Amino acid sequence: MSTIKIRAKAGGKVTKVSALIDHPMETGMRKNKKTGKKIPAHFIQEVVCELNGVVVLTALWGPAVSKRPFLQFKLDNAKKGDTIKLSWVDNKGEKDSAEAKIA
Amino acid sequence: MINMKRRTFLKGSVAASAVSAAVGVGLLTPRAVLAAWPTNAFKATSVDAALDALDGTHAAANSDKVQIDAPDLGENSAVVPVKIYSQLDNIESMSIIVEKNVNPLAASFVLGPGVEGFINTRIKMAKTSNVIAVVKAGGKLYSAKKEVKITIGGCGG
Known part of the structure; x- marks a missing residue:
């Protein structure tokens, strides 16, 4: 089960791409209430979005991005049937990627 | 012995x-693998230091070609929706900065070919603060800001 959900819809001129990623985005500043120990930081640092294999957007994220991060952007050079690919890497080196066709 | x-x-x-x-x-x-991730910019504790580390300068001019859309009142400080827009030409990057967070830089987006000057995402805020959109275009920085009030306890009154 992928951690990424992508929805890409072609409009008249622009294509709107929305993505939701399942990730805890721990800041490293929160404490476990029972033990009082800090919960280690665990957040996505980089999200790369590709259109037909060409990188169009690179998101550099800090821990201040909300958990279950949401990202939306617009493309003016995409058309129906094109492939959008999203990949993320976090500070622990974990990664995932997913692809979707523009509807 | x-x-x-x-x-x-x-x-x-x-x-x-x-x-x-x-x-x-x-x-x-x-x-080492993520050499591109600007550690110093994200670790910076002031807006100017974060911009210096990210873009090499903090001289950002206010511009009406940069807009930021965020709620007046952030009811949930862990999920504050922020939209940034820009009609500038040759946009290189768009960043979101929360003035009073411990580390002000929240996110930076490097725009490639065909991407419009629009980003919509959600961020965390520690307390009431200005949220600043900084757009880098043609090697210069342009910004716009909006204050978002955070009510501790989450009472949306």
Whole structure:
């Protein structure tokens, strides 16, 4: 089960791409209430979005991005049937990627 | 005497193996792999320092070609929706900065070919603060800001 959900819809001129990623985005500043120990930081640092294999957007994220991060952007050079690919890497080196066709 | 040496030898080898284990598990390697991630910018504790580390300057001019859309009142400080827009030409990057967060830089987006000057995302805020959109276009910085009030306790009144 992928951690990424992508929805890409072609409009008249622009294509709107929305993505939701399942990730805890721990800041490293929160404490476990029972033990009082800090919960280690665990957040996505980089999200790369590709259109037909060409990188169009690179998101550099800090821990201040909300958990279950949401990202939306617009493309003016995409058309129906094109492939959008999203990949993320976090500070622990974990990664995932997913692809979707523009509807 | 022999025992003493054995102790120190053990101590040394344990420390050395801890370091190599950390590398092996991948605690240290991601930093090297992610050379592009601007660690200094995200670790910076002031808006100016974050921009200096990210874009090499903090001289951002207010511009009406940069807009930021965020709620007047952030009811949930862990999920504040922020939209940034820009009609500038040759946009290189768009960043979101929360003035009063411990580390102000929240996110930076590097725009490639065909991407419109629009980003919509959600961020965390520690307290009431200005949220600043900084757009880099043609090597210069342009900004717009909006204050978002955070009510501790989440009472949306």
